[in-house]
Amino acid sequence: MSGNYGGNSLPTTPIVGTVLLSGNITTYKDWKCTTALDGVAFEYAGVLITMPTDGSTVEMVISPPSLSAVDGDVIFLCYECGCENPVVSPVMITSGDTNYKNYGPNNKPIIIGGGGLNS
Numbered sequence: 814m815s816g817n818y819g820g821n822s823l824p825t826t827p828i829v830g831t832v833l834l835s836g837n838i839t840t841y842k843d844w845k846c847t848t849a850l851d852g853v854a855f856e857y858a859g860v861l862i863t864m865p866t867d868g869s870t871v872e873m874v875i876s877p878p879s880l881s882a883v884d885g886d887v888i889f890l891c892y893e894c895g896c897e898n899p900v901v902s903p904v905m906i907t908s909g910d911t912n913y914k915n916y917g918p919n920n921k922p923i924i925i926g927g928g929g930l931n932s
Contacts (some may be wrong), residue, residue, distance in 0.1 A: 815866035826891050830855060833891070837877040845894040853886030855880065859878040 830852060833841055840914060849855060849871040854863045858879040862871060879884065 826893075828891050829887050830880075830885075830887035830889060832879055833877055833889050837880050841891070843894055844877055844891045846877065846891035847891040848872050848932070849875070850855040850888050850890075852883070853885030855884065855887050856880075856882035895914050919921040 828841070828846070830849075833846070836842075846902060849862070849864065852864050854861055856862070857873075857875060859881070864885070875891075877891075
């Protein structure tokens with residue numbers, strides 16, 4: 814699986830499952846994981862996920878607070894994600910900038926309809 818998962822979406826931080834589980838509602842509560850490898854199994858959102866025995870990976874978006882059990886040395890590839898933060902333009906906005914005129918062109922919100930409200 815490849816692509817943009819949101820946030821700083823480079824899932825390059827390997828975290829051992831037992832460590833992720835022990836910090837799932839504290840240290841890693843705002844992280845996202847996209848890949849699980851090795852180990853035996855893990856329980857996510859009440860569903861037991863059995864790891865493949867052929868060395869392949871399980872690829873899915875994993876929110877650590879929904880992780881409830883880890884069996885064996887499962888490794889998760891994760892990234893820190895302040896996913897509730899708005900998109901930030903490289904151009905500073907000024908007070909009262911209601912039409913986003915000071916945003917960079919790639920970071921203006923897109924409003925469909927409404928007669929061009931974001932012009």
